[in-house]
Amino acid sequence: MNKINCNIIGDLLPLYVDGAVSEDTKKLVEEHLAECADCKKAAEDMRKELVLPVHETVRAAETSFLQKMKKTWQKRRIRTAVISVAVTAGVILGSYMALTIPQWIIPYKPVDFSVAVEDGMVCVYYTGKGRINCSYGYDGEDEFFLYFTQSPWSAYVEPLLEDAEQEEPYRYQIDSVDCIAKVYYGEFSKGLDVLYGKEAEMAAQTELIWIRDEASQ
Ligand SMILES: [Zn+2]
Missing domain, CATH: 1.10.10 (Arc Repressor Mutant, subunit A)
Incomplete structure (x- = not known):
């Protein structure tokens, strides 16, 4: 080279x-x-x-x-996830409120209701469709006034969530049979500012569903 x-x-x-x-x-x-x-x-x-x-x-x-x-x-993924969670929570909360807030009084039908004395206590049973959302009771002298309410949730959703085979009728225990002579069912609070002393007025608005059998005491 x-x-x-x-x-x-x-x-x-x-x-x-x-x-x-x-x-x-x-x-x-x-x-x-x-x-x-x-x-x-x-x-x-x-x-x-x-x-x-x-x-x-x-x-x-x-x-x-x-x-x-x-x-x-x-960052976008986190933001999307946060928004998704918020939207989902909103939809669930909104749906739940729409299903639970509207309430109506369950109308009285003899086939759906029964009253029995058990161990000395007066009990009202509801065997109709759906579950009870709320019970309202008013104790006058020896008369008892009550009504049950349902919401879309308790009427239609709850029965789907529960095991139908374990279903038991709704039981409302009132009081000792010694204290209760009559049971009325219906919306008794409508137009009544104070319930006390208005038993006669309430009785007119509601349905008498049970009378104590004096012989059975
Ligand atoms: Zn070279």
């Missing part, structure tokens, strides 16, 4: 490494590199200097971009 060739190759190397030489020049350089260890090493060093840093910079930029995207995506 003569020195001139190495100098010429040295001038060409940057272009060669960049791939900016003609096929003929490329062939000439490669022939020289195959036989000259010094120039081969110079070419390799130049490749490391020129190519690797660029590659690493690009890769670092890509990584940073991807991490940024990932963070943004995670």
Whole structure:
């Protein structure tokens, strides 16, 4: 190998490494590199200097971009999750309120109601459809007034959630049979500001569903 060739190759190397030489020049350089260890090493060093840093910079930029995207995506995902939870909770709460807030008084039907004395206590049973939402009772002298209410939830949803085989009639225990002579069912509070002393008025608005059998005492 003569020195001139190495100098010429040295001038060409940057272009060669960049791939900016003609096929003929490329062939000439490669022939020289195959036989000259010094120039081969110079070419390799130049490749490391020129190519690797660029590659690493690009890769670092890509990584940073991807991490940024990932963070943004995670933030969006959290926000979406929070919104979803809030919307779901709102829908559930709204549905529950719509199902539980409207209430109506269960109308009296002899087939759905029964009154019995058990262990000396007067008890009202409801065997009709759905569950009882609330019971309202008023104790006058020896007369008792009551009504039951239902909501869409207790009337239609609750029976679906419970085991039908374990279903027991709703039981409302009033008082000792010694204290109760008559049981009335119906909406007794309507238009009555004070209940006390209005038993006759209440009796007119409600239905007499049970009278104590004096002989059975
Ligand atoms: Zn050389």
